[in-house]
Structures are given as C-alpha cells and as structure tokens.
Amino acid sequence: MKKGDLIGGVISVLFGLVVVFEASKLPYWGAQGFGPGFVPLWSGVVIIVGGLLLFGAAWRMPADPPVTPDPAGKMRLLLTAGTVVVAALLMPYLGFAVSMFLLVAVLVRGLGKHSWLVVGISSFLTAAAVYLVFVRWLMVPLPAGMLGL
Amino acid sequence: MMETFGNLLMGFSIALSPVNLLFAALGVVLGTIIGALPGIGSVTGVAVLLPITFGMDPTAAIIMLCGIYYGAMYGGTISSVLINTPGDAATVMTTIDGHQMARQGRAGPAFAVSATGSFVAGTFGVLMLTLAGPxxxxxxxxxxxxxxxxxxxxxxxSLAGLAGSSPVKGIIMGALGLMLSTVGLDIVHGTxxxxxxxxxxxxxxxxxPVAIGMFGMGEVLVQMEKMERFDLLETKFRLRDLLPTAQDWVRSRWAIVRGTLIGFVIGVLPGAGATIASFLAYATEKRCSRHPEEFGRGAIEGVAGPESANNAASAGALVPMMTLGIPGSGTTAVLLGAFMMYGLQPGPLLFKNHPDFAWALIASMYIGNIMLVVLNTAFIPTFVSVLRxxxxxxxxxxxxxxxxxAYSLxxxxxxxxxxIIFGVIGYLVKVYGYPLAPLIIGLVLxxxxxxxxxxxxMMSQGSFAIFMERPLSMVLLLASLVAIIIPLARQLMGRQRSHSGVSA
Amino acid sequence: MVKRYFVWAILVLFTGGLLLTGCGGQQATPQTETEWPQGPVELVVPWAAGGGSDRMARMINDIIQKNNLMTEPMMILNKPGGEGQIGEAYLLNKPGDPHAFCTVASGQISIPLSGQGDIKVTQFTPVAQVAADVELLVVRNDSPYETMADLVAAAQAAEMPLKSGGTATASEDHICNALLCRAAGIELNYIPFSGGGEVMTNLLGGHIDVAWANPSECMSQLEGGLARALAVSTTERLELKPDLPTFQELGYDFTFYQLRGIVGSPDMPAQAVQGMIEVLRQVVETEQWQKDYIEANMLVPIFLAGDDFTAAVIQQEQEFAEALAMMGLYKE
Structure with a gap:
C-alpha cells in the first residue's frame, strides 16, 4: 500500500490546491454570514491536510511486498471500462438499444468466451428487456438513434 | 380514539373493495419492480405512472400511486443486495452490508430481515399517522x-465512525464529497x-449517479479484474439457507426497532427524508452493535436498521403531506401534485371534506404493507436465483x-x-482502500x-447566538458534542486499559 | 485473444465510420409537405415532475388526447435542473426542429438576468402564453398582522427587520419582495428556500413572519385555515378570492404576473409555430382547462400568441432587469 498511498497523498494535495485556488475566486464572507466560497475553500484545505497526513504515514511505512502482476486481469479491466465508455459515446448515435446490445455482446464474448449463440441470446435479451421496461413501460426517453430503437 | 377507530373501520370497508384491493396490489408490485431498477426510484416511478391513472377513480388511483411509493422502498433492497447497485436513493446504505451478505451466500436472510423490518416500520408509520397525524x-x-x-x-x-480502517482516507473522501456537493447553483447566494x-x-x-457508479460499476470492475465466482452460492441453495438463523433474528431485533423509530421521526420532519433516515440508522447500528468490526463485511444489523428506517421515513413523510398539505420529500411532492390533479386538496380539509378517501388511503397502506411482506418473502428464492x-x-x-x-434519473x-467517471474512481478507491460511504455522506448532507x-x-443577521437561543437546536448541538466525546473517551480509556494490561 | 481484438477492431471501425460521416440523426428533416405535425411532438418540461410547469404540460397533453386535437402523439420530457437551463439547452441544440417545444415560466426569464445561466427565453421561437400566475403575500393564521397596514406598521417599528421567505434567490418571489419593500418603504429580511413546500413549512413553524407563494403553493394551507393571504399582486382582484385586496388598491404601487407559456426550437418553421398555436388555442377554450387547470390553480386566464407573446416576454425581461438592478443582483 506504500506506493499507492504516496501517490494518493500527492493527488489529494494537488487536487486540494486546485480546489482552494478556484474557491478563492468566490466571495468568502458576505454581509449576512459566509459567502459561496466558504465551504469549497475549507473542504479544499481539509483535502490538502488529509493528503499530507496520508503521504507522511505512507513515507514511514515499510516497502511494499512485491506483487505478482496480473496482465490478464488488467486487460479484462480495461476491456470492461473501455467498452462502457465506447457504448456511452455511441449511444446518442446508435440509440441505446443497439449500443447496449453491442456492450453486452462484446463483454460476454470477450470475457466469458461463451459461444456466439449465448452471446447473441444474452445481448438480445438484455437490450430487449431494457427497451420494454424502460422505454415502453416507464416511458424513459432513452436516445433512439438511427434505427429508431 | 373511538372516532379514529370508527373512521379506520370505514376506511377498511372501502379499501377492501375488489377494485381498490386490485389497485393496491398493482401499486405495490409496480413499486417493488420500480424500486429494484437502479436509477428509477419512487419519485420517477410515481411521476411516470401518474398520467396512466388519469380517468380512474381517484381513490383507486391514489391508492395505487401510494403503493408504488412505499413499495419502492421494499424493492430498492433487491438490487442493492444482489448487484451492489442502489435501486433507490434510500437504499444506498443497504448496499454496504447487504451485498457483502449476498457474497457470503446469505442474500436470503438479508431479504427476509429487510422485508420483516420494512413491514414493522411501514405498519408502525401508518399506525402513528392514524393515531397522531396532526x-x-x-x-x-x-x-x-x-x-x-x-x-x-x-x-x-455520528457518521464519522464510518470512516473504516483508515480515518485519514475517510476524511479525504468526506471532504471530497463536500466539495463535489458545492458544484452547481448555490441556491442561497444565487451564485x-x-x-x-x-x-x-x-x-x-x-x-x-455517483452512488450507482461507485457501488455498481466500481464493483463490476473489481470483479472483472479478479474474475472470482460466487462459488458459495452454487452449493448453498437449500431452503434452510434462505432463511435467517435464530441468531440473525436476535441481532436484528433491536436494529429494526431503532431503525423504525429513527426513520419515522426523521421522516416526519419536512425536508429530511428517507435517505438521511437510513444514514442515521446505519450509524446508530454501528454504534450500538457489539460487533462494530463486522460492519462493511456483511453485518445483518447494517441491513435491518436502514431498511426499517427508510420505510418508516416514507410513511412519516406522509404525515405532513396529508395533515398540512406540505410535501416532506421529493416523492410526496409528486403525490401532492397527483392529489391536486384529482381535485383533492391535502391538508386539514382532506379529512373533513373527503373522509372516505383519506381513511381508505390509510387503510390501504396497512393492506399494502401486508401484501409487500408476503410478496417480498415469497419471491426470495427467485431474487436469489439471479445470482446463479x-x-x-x-x-x-x-x-x-x-x-x-443513470440516464433515467x-x-x-x-x-x-x-x-462512468465515478465508476472508475470507485474501482480505484476500492483497490486502494478508501471508504466509499463518507463521500456519499458528504455529497448528501x-x-x-x-x-x-x-x-x-440570514435569519439572525449574522449572529451565531441563534443556535443557542433556540432550545431544540441547542439540545441537538449538545448531543453532537456528546457524540464526539464518548467515542474519544472510550478510546482513551481502552488505551489506558490495554496499557495497564501490558504492564501488569 | 485474436478473436477479442477482432471484435474491438470492428467496434473501432464502426465508431470511426460513424463519427466521420457525422451520422448525427440530429438534423431535422426538411419540411416538404404542408401537414404539421409529421411525427411525435416533444414538449420539454425543464422542471421536475409534479411541479407547476409539469402539471401544465400534462394537462395540455391530457386535453389534446381527450379531444383529438393533434394527429400525432405528444411526449412530455422532463429535463429538470439548473433552474430550467438544462432543458432549454436541450432545445437550443435542435434548431429548426418543427416538433420540439419547451414550457416557459417566469423563473426561466429571470435566471439569466442574475448571472445564473446564459440561455435566455428570447433565443427560442415564441409560441404562446396560456396562463398567468400571481403572487400572494401569506401569513400564519394566528399572526398578529390582520391587514397589510398592520404588517407595514410592524415592519417600520421593528428593531430587527421582519423575516420574509420565498423560493430561491433572484427569483420571482425575491423580486416581489423587493418591489413591495420599495413601494411600502419598509425592509424585509428575505430568506431563500428550495421550494414552495419548504417556504410554507417555515411559515407555519414560525421561522419566518411572511411568505411569498403562488396560489397553487399555498392553497391547501389557506383553505385549511392554517394561513391567510394579505394581498395579491394583480391589477384587479382574483375572481375566486373577491375578498382579497390587491397591493395596488392598498396603495403599494406594484403589480406582478408570472407568465406560463410554450416556446419552440430556435428558428422553428412558421407553419409548425402556427400549428401549435392553433392546438393551444383549442386547448385553452375547453371546459377542462378552465375548470381543472385555471380555477384549480387559481390562475389568471390569458392567451397571447406569436408577436403579442414575444412582446410580453420582452416586457417582463425588462421589468425583471430593472428590479434586479435595484436589488443589486443584476449581472450582464
């Protein structure tokens, strides 16, 4: 955890500094008590102090034991997160039904190595169920896209 | 008292008519489903289904809409426990221990205790509304x-204790939540x-969206990297494992009582609501429990308390709405709109001008809660089978x-x-051991x-004396003082004791 | 492994292709035929479900459906947040769309004037005003102020200014508060709350002395005997409340109306605007509108279409700008 906490502390301090800098542009105190800058400023200060404490504690920690790298795990992680991002990017263009179909298809195939039949059925059922429940029944205006779905 | 009883009896005679029973049943089933769907909570559910009720008999329509409202509180538990994604704002706290229970193969007991607690709390809330509403x-x-x-x-x-193993990380997350809560329009200053x-x-x-991302998507990312299987669930699938043990009941008994009381009191306050009630109930349970270290690892009290609290609060929020015509929460505001669309004016006149309607609605809530506890217990095997x-x-x-x-919010x-952004952050903070709860609490409170x-x-024109001049706020602030002193004192004493133990 | 990359490659190509060809699906189809509407009509409500604008939209939709006033269905789309700015931004991105409309309430006019957003109502194509809302000054039933004169006398004598409450800062409630203070030569300490319900709670709980509210926000309490109205902001007394004096007749020289209406996408084709105006004209003539909307919410019936509505919006914008400038809240 040493390395992680050192990085976490640095990130907290940097983020806190940005918050304090930005909050200092807002009025801090007004005629009737505190202004809009009060709470963001102090939350920034607390983040900085917390980051320093975290860094200090991590500094004194013994070095991390070596971890066995897990490239396959990292690959799965990136694939999952990346697919969600791509699906969300595509949603306004393809419509949610198609993009959600693709999301499930890519992940079920990419992660589970299921047969294409399972991939097809699971992604079709997911997209169809979401369409029926959210669009047809609850009338959530999900992005429709080119196919009108 | 006798008059109330007579009124209630009349209410039951109307609420038990086949049509009203049907719509109460429809309402609670729809509510359970809507509650279980992430994002879509009781507010959206009632608002979306409101137009569908147009043209129906007002009593049946409002009975159904109220059924959706308190049914959603039951349903929100399902997705919280099964997929670690809060189904409703008020079930965020349930995800913390509820999902851990599911991963240990104890989703069944979590559902059973939550359904029981919800029933006790919901019924208590309606009872108080009946007896002492105004x-x-x-x-x-x-x-x-x-x-x-x-x-x-x-x-x-009182929630500061939720920071987990690393208080510093808890403080950072809490301050981050507070900072994020200031993004947007500042209503007081108009800035x-x-x-x-x-x-x-x-x-x-x-x-x-933050909670759905951090809990739901964050958990998926963690799982996808590790690629573990819920092996326990495949073996433990007998009926016995779906039911809480005697010890579960003993542990959650008082949690349900405390959650009910806290939830109801907070619910009655206009503007507080079920989410805050569930936070407070969780904090209370952690403080009262003899096993505080189990919280976050599947403590059953961590499910029983908040689940009772959110149901009691949703019943409590109906008190100011029905007796004063003031909505105490987002959903009651929509319900108020529904009342008005049907030409029913909630408030003191409701019980005078439309007693049959008002009492039928109250009676239907007793019936609805019974339906919900049956429904949510009977379908436990179905809910759990999702995990297979x-x-x-x-x-x-x-x-x-x-x-x-997230889109439908x-x-x-x-x-x-x-x-998505908070899903990725959720993954990072989980892997590096930052607690999620303080961020959510900072963001809400x-x-x-x-x-x-x-x-x-503004009221006091800048003077802090206003907090001491008003008895209620003074008492609450003194209680907060006690809330910090006691754990500090306990810690100090504990340290001394352990020191003396070492030296002895 | 190979297969996984294959899937990705397809996905990336697919995305790239889409972005390159700019397959937006956002552009409105050019209007060739004379019929309007050609598809579902979308009415954006930039406020939460159950609020005043939402109730208006749903009432309009209900009347349209019941009386078959339109050949295509109407979809109500709640896009709440940012004091109406988020829903408006959505409509702003659909220029020329003949089927996209948005509800307008006065708050949407005042918000950009105090620097709380950039989108102005005048950026859209005006369609029609369908009603006007009014402001009431309300006190608790057991309040010592029986009349406006009592209140003004007490406010003048008070050491600490009396506390008034309303929804939000630089809002209609806040503007009314300032207009009354100027007209009566008094000072009221305005406390902003998050919504009408919260304002009434704090009034009934005695945390504020007077409250600003629309009739629909306080009717339950007025009729239930929990609160009383002292005066109304109209030029003439309300038909439904003939005993309630106006500020003007009491000698406090100001009137205030909130408009409620509908605007269309920027540069909406004239034919679509005309089509919607006709539909709305028929809506406001129905008995259901009069009874279940206007009377139920104690609104003032008014129908202004096209240029008249534009003029009303511009006039209100000017009045708000002046008032906000007086309050020191006007931002360019």
Missing part, C-alpha cells in the same frame, strides 16, 4: 433552519460554482442497468458520464448543512 406534523414544524443545521451536525458527527460555463454542471453532481447466472453474463447486464439507470447523458447554516445566519 400532532406529529405540528411537532415537525418546529424544525426551522437552525434546527436542521444542528441535526445535520449531529448526523455528520454558480465550479460550472465553467457548462449548463450541465449547473445541475450539480447528484449523488445517485454466470458472472460473465451477469456483469455486462449490471453495466447496462447502471448506464440506463433526469433523462440526460450527463448523468451517465458522471456515473453537505448541501443541507451549508444551506441551513446560511439561512440561519
């Missing part, structure tokens, strides 16, 4: 901005903060639900992006604290 509502009115500020201080300090010219940012960062799905098929499905759920892609402090100081 008096309670009047009591709730004593809470002005200074009292709310004091209550929030008490809530934050835009951290929006950088973006219209979407004006709305601020709502805590539900192969993980590589279930996880993508959960992702779809988080995306669609306010029909905007902005919430989807907030959800931060704005209420700030806004009520600002209003209090």
């Amino acid at each position: 008096a309670l509502a009047k009591w709730g009115l004593q809470f002005g901005p200074p009292e709310f500020f004091a209550l929030m201080v008490l809530a934050i300090l 835009l903060r951290f929006t950088y010219g973006s219209v979407q940012m004006m709305n601020g960062i709502d805590f539900l 799905m192969p993980q590589t098929i279930m996880m993508p499905g959960i992702l779809v639900l988080t995306v669609v759920g 306010s029909n905007s892609m902005a919430d989807v992006w907030i959800m 931060g704005p209420l604290t700030e806004v009520n402090l600002a209003r209090s100081l």
Whole structure:
C-alpha cells in the first residue's frame, strides 16, 4: 500500500490546491454570514491536510511486498471500462438499444468466451428487456438513434 | 380514539373493495419492480405512472400511486443486495452490508430481515399517522433552519465512525464529497460554482449517479479484474439457507426497532427524508452493535436498521403531506401534485371534506404493507436465483442497468458520464482502500448543512447566538458534542486499559 | 485473444465510420409537405415532475388526447435542473426542429438576468402564453398582522427587520419582495428556500413572519385555515378570492404576473409555430382547462400568441432587469 498511498497523498494535495485556488475566486464572507466560497475553500484545505497526513504515514511505512502482476486481469479491466465508455459515446448515435446490445455482446464474448449463440441470446435479451421496461413501460426517453430503437 | 377507530373501520370497508384491493396490489408490485431498477426510484416511478391513472377513480388511483411509493422502498433492497447497485436513493446504505451478505451466500436472510423490518416500520408509520397525524406534523414544524443545521451536525458527527480502517482516507473522501456537493447553483447566494460555463454542471453532481457508479460499476470492475465466482452460492441453495438463523433474528431485533423509530421521526420532519433516515440508522447500528468490526463485511444489523428506517421515513413523510398539505420529500411532492390533479386538496380539509378517501388511503397502506411482506418473502428464492447466472453474463447486464439507470434519473447523458467517471474512481478507491460511504455522506448532507447554516445566519443577521437561543437546536448541538466525546473517551480509556494490561 | 481484438477492431471501425460521416440523426428533416405535425411532438418540461410547469404540460397533453386535437402523439420530457437551463439547452441544440417545444415560466426569464445561466427565453421561437400566475403575500393564521397596514406598521417599528421567505434567490418571489419593500418603504429580511413546500413549512413553524407563494403553493394551507393571504399582486382582484385586496388598491404601487407559456426550437418553421398555436388555442377554450387547470390553480386566464407573446416576454425581461438592478443582483 506504500506506493499507492504516496501517490494518493500527492493527488489529494494537488487536487486540494486546485480546489482552494478556484474557491478563492468566490466571495468568502458576505454581509449576512459566509459567502459561496466558504465551504469549497475549507473542504479544499481539509483535502490538502488529509493528503499530507496520508503521504507522511505512507513515507514511514515499510516497502511494499512485491506483487505478482496480473496482465490478464488488467486487460479484462480495461476491456470492461473501455467498452462502457465506447457504448456511452455511441449511444446518442446508435440509440441505446443497439449500443447496449453491442456492450453486452462484446463483454460476454470477450470475457466469458461463451459461444456466439449465448452471446447473441444474452445481448438480445438484455437490450430487449431494457427497451420494454424502460422505454415502453416507464416511458424513459432513452436516445433512439438511427434505427429508431 | 373511538372516532379514529370508527373512521379506520370505514376506511377498511372501502379499501377492501375488489377494485381498490386490485389497485393496491398493482401499486405495490409496480413499486417493488420500480424500486429494484437502479436509477428509477419512487419519485420517477410515481411521476411516470401518474398520467396512466388519469380517468380512474381517484381513490383507486391514489391508492395505487401510494403503493408504488412505499413499495419502492421494499424493492430498492433487491438490487442493492444482489448487484451492489442502489435501486433507490434510500437504499444506498443497504448496499454496504447487504451485498457483502449476498457474497457470503446469505442474500436470503438479508431479504427476509429487510422485508420483516420494512413491514414493522411501514405498519408502525401508518399506525402513528392514524393515531397522531396532526400532532406529529405540528411537532415537525418546529424544525426551522437552525434546527436542521444542528441535526445535520449531529448526523455528520455520528457518521464519522464510518470512516473504516483508515480515518485519514475517510476524511479525504468526506471532504471530497463536500466539495463535489458545492458544484452547481448555490441556491442561497444565487451564485454558480465550479460550472465553467457548462449548463450541465449547473445541475450539480447528484449523488445517485455517483452512488450507482461507485457501488455498481466500481464493483463490476473489481470483479472483472479478479474474475472470482460466487462459488458459495452454487452449493448453498437449500431452503434452510434462505432463511435467517435464530441468531440473525436476535441481532436484528433491536436494529429494526431503532431503525423504525429513527426513520419515522426523521421522516416526519419536512425536508429530511428517507435517505438521511437510513444514514442515521446505519450509524446508530454501528454504534450500538457489539460487533462494530463486522460492519462493511456483511453485518445483518447494517441491513435491518436502514431498511426499517427508510420505510418508516416514507410513511412519516406522509404525515405532513396529508395533515398540512406540505410535501416532506421529493416523492410526496409528486403525490401532492397527483392529489391536486384529482381535485383533492391535502391538508386539514382532506379529512373533513373527503373522509372516505383519506381513511381508505390509510387503510390501504396497512393492506399494502401486508401484501409487500408476503410478496417480498415469497419471491426470495427467485431474487436469489439471479445470482446463479454466470458472472460473465451477469456483469455486462449490471453495466447496462447502471448506464440506463443513470440516464433515467433526469433523462440526460450527463448523468451517465458522471456515473462512468465515478465508476472508475470507485474501482480505484476500492483497490486502494478508501471508504466509499463518507463521500456519499458528504455529497448528501453537505448541501443541507451549508444551506441551513446560511439561512440561519440570514435569519439572525449574522449572529451565531441563534443556535443557542433556540432550545431544540441547542439540545441537538449538545448531543453532537456528546457524540464526539464518548467515542474519544472510550478510546482513551481502552488505551489506558490495554496499557495497564501490558504492564501488569 | 485474436478473436477479442477482432471484435474491438470492428467496434473501432464502426465508431470511426460513424463519427466521420457525422451520422448525427440530429438534423431535422426538411419540411416538404404542408401537414404539421409529421411525427411525435416533444414538449420539454425543464422542471421536475409534479411541479407547476409539469402539471401544465400534462394537462395540455391530457386535453389534446381527450379531444383529438393533434394527429400525432405528444411526449412530455422532463429535463429538470439548473433552474430550467438544462432543458432549454436541450432545445437550443435542435434548431429548426418543427416538433420540439419547451414550457416557459417566469423563473426561466429571470435566471439569466442574475448571472445564473446564459440561455435566455428570447433565443427560442415564441409560441404562446396560456396562463398567468400571481403572487400572494401569506401569513400564519394566528399572526398578529390582520391587514397589510398592520404588517407595514410592524415592519417600520421593528428593531430587527421582519423575516420574509420565498423560493430561491433572484427569483420571482425575491423580486416581489423587493418591489413591495420599495413601494411600502419598509425592509424585509428575505430568506431563500428550495421550494414552495419548504417556504410554507417555515411559515407555519414560525421561522419566518411572511411568505411569498403562488396560489397553487399555498392553497391547501389557506383553505385549511392554517394561513391567510394579505394581498395579491394583480391589477384587479382574483375572481375566486373577491375578498382579497390587491397591493395596488392598498396603495403599494406594484403589480406582478408570472407568465406560463410554450416556446419552440430556435428558428422553428412558421407553419409548425402556427400549428401549435392553433392546438393551444383549442386547448385553452375547453371546459377542462378552465375548470381543472385555471380555477384549480387559481390562475389568471390569458392567451397571447406569436408577436403579442414575444412582446410580453420582452416586457417582463425588462421589468425583471430593472428590479434586479435595484436589488443589486443584476449581472450582464
């Protein structure tokens, strides 16, 4: 955890500094008590102090034991997160039904190595169920896209 | 008293008519489903189904809409426990221990205890509404901005114990939540903060997309990296494992009672609501429990307390709505709109002008709660069987639900992006051991604290004496003081004892 | 492994292709035929479900459906947040779309004037005003102030200014508060709340002395005997409340109306605007509208279409700008 906490502390301090800098542009105190800058400023200060404490504690920690790298795990992680991002990017263009179909298809195939039949059925059922429940029944205006779905 | 009883009896005679029974049943079933769907909560559910009820008999329509309202509180548990994604704002706390229980193969007991607690709490809430509605509502009115500020201080300090193993990381997350809560339009000062010219940012960062991302998507990412299987679930699938053990009942007994009381009191206060009630109930359970170290690892009290609290609070919020015509929460505001669309004016006149309707509605809530406890117990095996799905098929499905759920919060892609960003952050903070709860708490309680402090100081023209001049706020602030001193003292004493133990 | 990359490659190509060809699907189809509407009509409500604008939209939709006033269905789309700016931004991105409309309430006019957003109502194509809302000054039933004169006398004598409450800062409630203070020569300490319900709670709980509210926000309490109205902001007394004096007749020289209406996408084709105006004209003539909307919410019936509506919006914008300038809240 040493390395992680050192990085976490640095990130907290940097983020806190940005918050304090930005909050200092807002009025801090007004005629009737505190202004809009009060709470963001102090939350920034607390983040900085917390980051320093975290860094200090991590500094004194013994070095991390070596971890066995897990490239396959990292690959799965990136694939999952990346697919969600791509699906969300595509949603306004393809419509949610198609993009959600693709999301499930890519992940079920990419992660589970299921047969294409399972991939097809699971992604079709997911997209169809979401369409029926959210669009047809609850009338959530999900992005429709080119196919009108 | 006799008069109330007679009125209630008349209410039952109307609520038990086949049509009204049917719509009560329809309402609670729809409510359970809506509650279980991430993102879509009781507010959206009632608002969306409201137009469908047009042209129906007003009594049946409102019975159904109220059924959706309190049914959603039961249903929200399902997705919280099964897929670690809060189904409703008020079930965020349930995800913490509920999902851990599911991973240990104890989803069944979690559902059973939550259904029981919800039933006890819901029925207690309706009973109080029946017996003492107007008096309670009047009591709730004593809470002005200074009292709310004091209550929030008490809530934050009692929740400070949720920081987990690393207090520093908890503080960072809490402050981050507080900072994020200031994004958007500052209602008191009419100033835009951290929006950088973006219209979407004006709305601020709502805590539900954050919670769905951090809990739901974050958990999926963690699971996908590790690729573990819920092996326990495949073996433990006998009926016996679906039911809580005697020890479960003993442990959750008082949690249900405390959750019910806390939830109801908070629910009656206009403007507090079920989410805050569930926070406080969780904090209380952790404080009262003999096994505080089990919290976050599947403590059953951590499910029983908040689940009872959110149901009691949703019943409590109906008190000011029905007796004063004041909505105490988002959903009661929509319900109030529904009443008005049917030409029914909630408030003191409701019981005078439309006693048959008012009492039928109250009676239907007793019936609805019975239906819900039966429904939510009978279907436990079905809910649990969801976990038998192969993980590589279930996880993508959960992702779809988080995306669609985040979108449907306010029909905007902005919430989807907030959800995804916090999903990735959720993964990082989980891997590096930062607690999630303080961020959510800062995000929810931060704005209420700030806004009520600002209003209090406006009322007193800048003087802090206002908090001490008002008895209720003074008592609450003193209680907050006690809330910090006692754990500190206990820690100090514990340290001394252990020191003396070492030296002896 | 190979297969996984294959899937990705397809996905990336697919995305790239889409982005390159700019397959937006956002552009409105050019209007060739004379019929309007050609598809579902979308009415954006930039406020939460259950609020005043939402109730208006749903009432309009209900009347349209019941009386078959339109050949295509109407979809109500709640895009709440940012004091109406988020829903408006959505409509702003659909220029020329003949089927996209948005509800307008006065708050949407005042918000950009105090620097709380950039989108102005005048950026859209005006369609029609369908009603006007009014402001009431309300006190608790057991309040010592029986009349406006009592209140003004007490406010003048008070050491600490009396506390008034309303929804939000630089809002209609806040503007009314300032207009009354100027007209009566008094000072009221305005406390902003998050919504009408919260304002009434704090009034009934005695945390504020007077409250600003629309009739629909306080009717339950007025009729239930929990609160009383002292005066109304109209030029003439309300038909439904003939005993309630106006500020003007009491000698406090100001009137205030909130408009409620509908605007269309920027540069909406004239034919679509005309089509919607006709539909709305028929809506406001129905008995259901009069009874279940206007009377139920104690609104003032008014129908202004096209240029008249534009003029009303511009006039209100000017009045708000002046008032906000006086309050020191006007931002360019």
